[in-house]
Amino acid sequence: MPNNALYMYGVVRCGFDLNWKENGINGENVYAISGGKFSALVHDCEEKPYAPKEPNEVKELIIAHSKILNRAIEDFGGVIPSNFNTIIKNNGNLSKNNLKKWLKDEQERLERTWNKVRGKREYGLRIYYEKDKFIQEASENNRVRKIKESINGKEGGLSYLLQCKVKSKIKDLVQEKIIRLKQEVCNNIKNITENTVINPSSILLDEEKDLLLSLSVLIEEEKVSGIKEILEKSKEEGLSFHLAGPFAPHSFI
Amino acid sequence: MEQKSNIGIVELIDRTLNKGVILNADLIITVADVPLLAANLRLALASVETMLKYGVMEDLISSNNKETKSLLYA
Numbered sequence: 001m002p003n004n005a006l007y008m009y010g011v012v013r014c015g016f017d018l019n020w021k022e023n024g025i026n027g028e029n030v031y032a033i034s035g036g037k038f039s040a041l042v043h044d045c046e047e048k049p050y051a052p053k054e055p056n057e058v059k060e061l062i063i064a065h066s067k068i069l070n071r072a073i074e075d076f077g078g079v080i081p082s083n084f085n086t087i088i089k090n091n092g093n094l095s096k097n098n099l100k101k102w103l104k105d106e107q108e109r110l111e112r113t114w115n116k117v118r119g120k121r122e123y124g125l126r127i128y129y130e131k132d133k134f135i136q137e138a139s140e141n142n143r144v145r146k147i148k149e150s151i152n153g154k155e156g157g158l159s160y161l162l163q164c165k166v167k168s169k170i171k172d173l174v175q176e177k178i179i180r181l182k183q184e185v186c187n188n189i190k191n192i193t194e195n196t197v198i199n200p201s202s203i204l205l206d207e208e209k210d211l212l213l214s215l216s217v218l219i220e221e222e223k224v225s226g227i228k229e230i231l232e233k234s235k236e237e238g239l240s241f242h243l244a245g246p247f248a249p250h251s252f253i
Numbered sequence: 254m255e256q257k258s259n260i261g262i263v264e265l266i267d268r269t270l271n272k273g274v275i276l277n278a279d280l281i282i283t284v285a286d287v288p289l290l291a292a293n294l295r296l297a298l299a300s301v302e303t304m305l306k307y308g309v310m311e312d313l314i315s316s317n318n319k320e321t322k323s324l325l326y327a
Contacts, residue, residue, distance in 0.1 A: 005282070011274060049282050059262065062269045083273035087282040098280055113274070124264035199267075216268075244261040250268035253275075 005047035006033070006040075006088040006095040009068045010248065011103070012076035013114055014039040022071055025050070025064040033096055035103025038110050041072055041079075042088070042099070049085045069248035078118035080110060081248040113253055120194055120218050121246035125227070127185060127213045129178065130238045137238075138173035139166075181237055182213055185230070192226045193217040197251050212239065216251035 009024065018032035018039065028043035052058045065084050072079040088095045103110070138144065144166055151162045190196055199214040219227065224243075231241045 008276075047282065058266075062266055065269055066265055081269075081273050082276075083271065084269045085282075086273065086276065088276075088280055089282050091280065102276060102280060110274075122268070124261075124268075126260065242260055244264040247265060247268055250272035253273060 001046040001048070003044040003046055004090050004095065005045050006042040006099060007045040008082045008086045008088055008099070009041040009065060009079075010072060010082050011038050011040050011080040011110055011114075012072050013037060013078065013118070014076060020075075022068060024068045025061055030068055033099055033103075035100035036107045038103050038107065038114070040099050040103060041068060045087060047087070047089050049087055066248065070246070073121065073248065078114060078120070079248050080113050080117060080253060081250050116195070117218065117249040117252055120220055120249060121224075122249045122251055123217050123219060123224065123227070123243055123245035123247070124199070125189070125213075125215045125217055125231075126211060126242045126244075127215075127231070127234075128240045128242075129181070129210055129212045130240075131174075131210045133238045134174045134177055135170060138170040138177075141169075141173055144169050144173070178212060181234070181239065185213065185234055185239070186215075188230045189215070189217060189227060192223050192230070193219045195252055199251075218249055218252045221246070 014032055015037050017034050020031050022030040024030040024043050030043050032039035069079050069081050088099050147166050195218040197216045
């Protein structure tokens with residue numbers, strides 16, 4: 001099968017064709033095809049998607065894709081990333097012409113996106129809370145203690161109802177604290193990041209902890225230490241965190 | 254340590270497979286089996302116990318999602 005299609009990594013602000021000479025997926029030569037003010041970073045490929053069979057192959061291909069995007073941020077001051085396996089088909093015209101036309105047609109939209117992501121990186125932030133500690137703290141609350149004391153000497157149904165009330169009160173207190181901490185952390189992070197989005201569902205990889213919040217944040221590299229400071233302070237409240245990245249700004253396109 | 258590096262890889266995979274600049278559908282080859290690849294890779298990275306926990310946690314996150322969004326976009 002001839003290499004008549006183009007694998008596209010992303011778009012950068014560059015108004016001319018460029019032999020970038022970076023090695024992408026499987027060592028392929030990555031170069032820039034321009035259309036107006038923007039260029040797409042591509043390598044020549046067959047007109048079919050990559051179809052790795054093993055998880056490790058997927059991992060390798062994705063890391064190669066990601067390396068090109070990180071390199072693009074260094075060399076061009078930013079990148080508008082494409083998904084893995086974005087392949088421009090021949091479609092009766094040459095893929096190159098299709099791509100040039102698309103870049104020109106979409107210039108306004110690309111400009112808006114570029115202005116948003118230029119010079120910034122994306123980080124994945126997971127914030128965990130210590131459930132047992134929160135429950136322990138709630139069970140020492142004055143109102144909970146009073147209900148517990150009132151159980152003494154009671155029997156049967158009344159004792160059972162009061163125990164239910166204790167459980168319910170503890171649950172409410174834990175929930176209140178979770179909501180308060182989410183609000184505080186979100187507000188503090190919003191103050192120093194360019195943009196923030198909630199990740200709708202996330203895999204929890206550490207079974208020892210409970211996830212309070214999973215976010216994607218768009219931030220200038222020099223401000224990342226500010227996030228770490230906020231999170232360090234929140235440790236006093238029984239929170240811990242994991243910061244992953246930097247990534248290309250996939251969540252902000 | 255292993256788990257922490259896995260979190261980074263999973264975060265990278267989620268983004269690289271699912272999020273990026275949108276091109277006209279007639280320009281690109283559509284890849285239908287990418288979500289399946291991603292699911293297989295996640296399984297390889299996460300332990301069975303973790304995946305069970307994930308099932309439980311996903312419900313919690315979904316139920317809290319509306320409230321969390323209102324906090325962020327308030």
